[in-house]
Amino acid sequence: MIKDTFFSFSRFGKLCRKEILENWKLYVLQLLVMYLIMAIILIWYSYTDYSSFNILTKTNDLNVHIFTLVFWMWSWWAFMCLGTSFAFKTMKCKTGRITMLMIPATVFEKFFFRWLVYVLILPLLIFLSIWLADYTRVLFYSAIYSEIPFIEVTDFKHFVGQGDGGYSLCHSWKDGSLLILLNVYIQSLFLLGSIVWPKNSFIKTLISIVLVAFLYNWGVVAFTRFSENSTLSTLILFFFKWGYILFPILTIINWTLTYFRLKESEVIHRI
DSSP states (O other): OOSSSSOOHHHHHHHHHHHHHHHHHHHHHHHHHHHHHHHHHHHHHHHHHHHTOOTTSOOOSHHHHHHHHHHHHHHHHHHHHHHHTTTTGGGGSHHHHHHHHHSSSOHHHHHHHHHIIIIIIHHHHHHHHHHHHHHHHHHHHHHHOTTOTTOOOOOGGGGBOOSSSOOOSBSSHHHHHHHHHHHHHHHHHHHHHHHHOOTTHHHHHHHHHHHHHHHHHHHHHHHHHTOOOGGGGGGGGHHHHHHHHHHHHHHHHHHHHHHHHHHHHHHHHHO
């Protein structure tokens, strides 16, 4: 019988150990797949720049570095959302639900473990994958085109501008932090979708987000068209202006809804 009905460090540690021992092969395979996909795409994109190298012209691999940063962001979005949509995949069948119910841990501990894996650990694994893929690109083309002097790894600190006029993904940390907050918010929608729709969670959540975004955009366009107030034409930029406050609040709401939905699901499946 569980005495601490909310959270226990010792019990949570046992839960983490159980989940890692049972799924470590799957985690390693997912990391390997992310790395291979990123490495193949970076090598493929870089081929044009390196194959057209001419020693008489002053060229560099600036395009490669810019593409790597942009590709990192898109990979971050894709793998974060796709991976998170499988957070509660065990709930999609009766056997999985029974297994989830039989784990000697509280609902919060089960939720918190998945929150750690997908919100904190997964972004680090995505960064590790793109970092290894970038080094693979450098090693691969340094061996093939040894005469090219400028094949270098991408400096990921250029995620934001360094004030040196070099390449960057975001102009400042203000823009960069807003991009991160938006990413985490969208991921929270997929985490919520994974418990609401255990089957085909990614597709259903993606369709829902696209429909809501389309309806919102259509409503703003229609409203501003029939209004004489010119300030309403900037309503579509509302989220970007207040995103530093709005996105964290909405994210916490989605996490809370996910927890209570998981708790509700366990109660329903016990009946």
